[in-house]
Amino acid sequence: MAEFLVTGGAGFIGSNLVDALLAAGHRVRVLDNLSMGKRSNLPLDNPRLHFIEGDVADAEVVAQAVAGCAGVAHLAAVASVQASVDDPVSTHQSNFIGTLNVCEAMRQHGVRRVVYASSAAIYGNNGEGVAIDEATAKAPLTPYASDKLAGEHYLDFYRRQHGLEPAVFRFFNIFGPRQDPSSPYSGVISIFTQRAQQGLPISVFGDGEQTRDFFYVGDLVALLMQGLLSEQVVSDPLNVGWSQAVSLNQLLAEIGVLCGGLPPLTHLPARAGDIRHSRADNTRLQAHYRMPQQTPLREGLRQLLGL
Template sequence: MKIVITGGAGFIGGNLAHFLAQRPEVAEVRVVDDLSTGSKDNLAGLDADFTEGSVLDGALLDRVFAGADTIVHLAALPSVPRSVRDPLASHHANATGTLRVLEAARRAGGAQVIAASSSSVYGGNPRLPKHEGLRPLPLSPYAVSKLAAEAYLGAYHHCYGLPVLPFRFFNVYGPGQPAGHAYAAVVPAWISEVTAGRPVPVHGDGHQTRDFTYVGTVCRVLTRAALRRVVSAEPVNLAYGTRTSLLELAAELEAVLGTPVDLRHGPPRPGDVRHSHADNARLRSLFPEVEPVPLREGLRRTAEWLRHPAPRPGGA
């Protein structure tokens, strides 16, 4: 089996590449990444065919996708705040990039396309937990670009018979996730600040909730989806129905790190969703064998990696 990962030098992609390389069913792992947010260090020690380039380059995709059985499309320009500052860049990378991938997959003979969407598409819809039948109410350009991407997947399945599977990721965290940049995710950013003895910035009152999902759990689901060739034109939440406030996250980090977390509250950010909590019934029905890594254990593994970064992501 030959599998291509777009964005495969990124945080999730690097972890997934190592997961797939350990499976005897996978004969070849190919990675395409423009390295705008990823790093080849995430592929260290891995026998993978790496191509540097953009998913907007159709000729490059044709070369990389040739003979592939499955494409796991993770290439994207992440971050809600980034999209608020530059909405066109998010649209080109996330919406147009997905369209380019789908066209190349179709030209390659109909390879399966598993793609990352986002819980941010639920946006302002107040219903909890978030189930896939809810009306999306995106609040940011990033969320709009991800909703467009998953809509394209559904359209290509219905119009061309392309086997697709869009996943809505919920606050994925874990080893390999960088901390030291303006758009860093909350878990690595907070661990980095606490271990450096600095106060932790909180956008808002801290009662906003997230459904944190460990990267190793995500990789297990993605690996099974590829090996079993699971197909669904409808999106699937990839989270396990946990609901943790940022104040609760701070308490968990205090327990893991053994040091107080000094929270400094500031104004909420434009485009941020207040609450995120997944209904996981569809996920459980498709992947009943996958058990998620609990939050405290995931935080412990993440903190250990940030203290002593390994040559490769440690998403197990």
């Protein structure tokens, strides 16, 4: 069994991946600055887990964490698009410099395989009304999207120049257990489900007719495991979505059914740089990966709501 590094491993997606790696018998290092992640997301008493509290923007810390690993899942980033709009300089340190540090540390230490968490945000509004395939023109509307796209380009440079083996996934909207609802920057499903359960008013930015392609975290982890562990991976970036568009209004209706009603809704202006419609064409992913069985939105919501 091998040892893998998961940057951002104390966060939502990262900690779910850590659980899967440990369950498969591997050893895992986690590098996380706990800006969003939590120690309580990790089984710290597992002797096969080594937690390093540190910042991916710190090249020395990253080099130490990478040395001797069989592969890296690079998930550390400020995941909020809105946070990058509000504070581009600081989010760039995590979202771009962190990625460059991972590439450089891997080159130094001869580690090749890296799974990279890119994002549907790089397409901007170019997918309006259609399923977005990977050839769709890129139109990053925010610092978050620009940093993710730049990270893809750097990984490709390190692949061509230094033999890195990047498995690049463009996640659409991931949801599920451990997505932290406590910040206004948090993922919409985590906020809406928590507020519905607590009977607190819900803010909808815009008219609620914007759509997202929601993907359950357990299904994503099955793909990330293949990206880390397969003999070979395709270097072309792959969309991760189910090609199903759900509007926020439809999402709220689902949550209302499961919770037996909804708290009051307030409509606020749409967020700057917010994408209107986002739906993946996942043909390329299906061609290269064993697709997990889909956890439907309602089932995922049930699990989140503890029903």
